[in-house]
Amino acid sequence: MRVEELIQVFGTENGKDREKAREALVKIGKGAIASLLALLEHPKYIYRWEAMMTLKDVEDESLVPVFIEKLTDKEHDIRWIAAEGLIRQGAKSIKPLLYLLIEKSESVFVVAGAHHVFYVLKKNNQLPKGFLYDDIMPLLENTRHTEQLKVAGYKLLHEIGAS
Known part of the structure; x- marks a missing residue:
């Protein structure tokens, strides 16, 4: 077909x-x-x-921006599938996700999606060297830390060598 x-x-x-x-x-x-x-x-x-x-x-890393965008979709199922797509893309999705987290740290949808992605990537040993998992996860679990989350996002980008 x-x-x-x-x-x-x-x-x-x-x-x-x-x-x-x-x-x-x-x-x-x-x-x-x-x-x-x-x-x-x-x-x-x-x-x-x-x-x-x-x-x-x-498997196509050109889809990472699509999944990043869909983390803010109005439909829960679409957001969840987007997070699963980012997980499937592995480490290639981390920097774009951190940039989104910095930009939209007040979004409960983005924070929840980032938490899910980082949790599974950690479990699958796919986080890059320098990723300060234990620093960012507590911030992702409490949505009142938007400014601290932005700072942590910038710090993580620096630690993993974002350009």
Whole structure:
């Protein structure tokens, strides 16, 4: 099946068919990304959800900015999938996530997403040398520390060698 035919399956009631379509699109990989990105603004939630579920499994670091942006989505499921996508991208997602955290440290959505990403990357031994996990995690657990979180974000960027 072609990309557009697989995407049409996202609108069906059959969850197994949608899952198979996602798997086929992941195998297509980069060739499906543009069509999937277009779905992120679809008026029907199921298309947005299916597109995010597919994109999170495509290994392409060009998707990091998409996942970063979707950490602020109004839908909880989309934000969670975005965090999972950042986790899948591994260490490549850390600097962009720190920049977002500095910019939007008052956002409960961003703070929760960063907490989840950093926690899983730590568990998977994917945090870079110099990442001060024990310094930032307590700040991510208490949303009243927005200014301290910004400072910690800058400090972490410096420690891991951000340019």
